[in-house]
Amino acid sequence: MAKLHFYYGVMSSSKSAMLGINAFNFNRTGNKWEAIKPTTDNRDSKTDIVSRVGIRTSARALQSLDKYTPKPDTQFILVDEVQFFSPKDIEKLATIADTTNITIFCYGLKVDSNGNLFPASAKLLAEADELHSMETVCEMPCCSAMASHHIRFDDKGNIIRGGSQVEVGASQYKSVCRKHFHELYDNPSAKLSAYIYERNLQKTK
Ligand SMILES: [Zn+2]
Structure with a gap:
């Protein structure tokens, strides 16, 4: 049984950059990985994951994880913008973690612009083995509190x-x-x- 991780934060909290750094390090150490993202995320590229600081990671864009099966030699799955998948997709990721040795790193937003949890993020908060808060400072002038x-x-x-x-x-x-x-x-x-x-x-x- 492997672990399911959820790295959550607000926009501009370097989530996609961190995903890219992980992929870079896996290449260096010879670990096999694959990256996926929802088709909704087509801002900078239909397939690649592009972080705001310019780190680019090749990925598969999928609408849902219904028919998704990782390659047999994959050791790590990196998921970007995970909030746009469905709770069912998160269940699929949990099953992969439970039935293989593949460690899964999910990156995404916790709440939407109305202050409500995304359904996929709520599911991850309930299911993930490890929760990691990615912190960045509030963008209002003179405020040094953490943005949430x-x-x-x-x-x-x-x-x-x-x-x-x-x-x-x-x-x-x-x-x-x-x-x-x-x-x-x-x-x-x-x-x-x-x-x-x-x-x-x-x-x-
Ligand atoms: Zn503030």
Whole structure:
């Protein structure tokens, strides 16, 4: 029986970069690995996993893991953007870990831009042998708390509530701490652009 790991964090917490570094090290040590990602993640490449710092890892893009079988000599499976798979897919990964010697590293977001767990991430929190928090700092000015949530906003700085779960790409999201998430998300008149502007003024006073 092998282990199922879940590395979770917000956007820009270097999850895909860490996946790429693992793949690089497996190549160096001669370990056999394969990487998979959901087809939803087609931002930079249909197949490769591309991290924001530019580390590129070749992968298979799959819609679901229903028919997925790892190659016979695989020792490690790396899964990127795991939140976009389904809870059933996570069960499949757990079964692979339980019935083979393949160690599985999953990387993904824990919560969406409404502060709710992704179904696949909830399943992983319940099933994974090891949970690893990938930390990065809140993107609000003057805040040094750890980011745990995402705020989604339009180009005028209006907070977007409800709707679909986090889409791929960070252009209209900020990774924020819990306090700032609730300050912005729970206040119907809060505007991200104004908030940052006011905070910047305070900073320069
Ligand atoms: Zn904060």
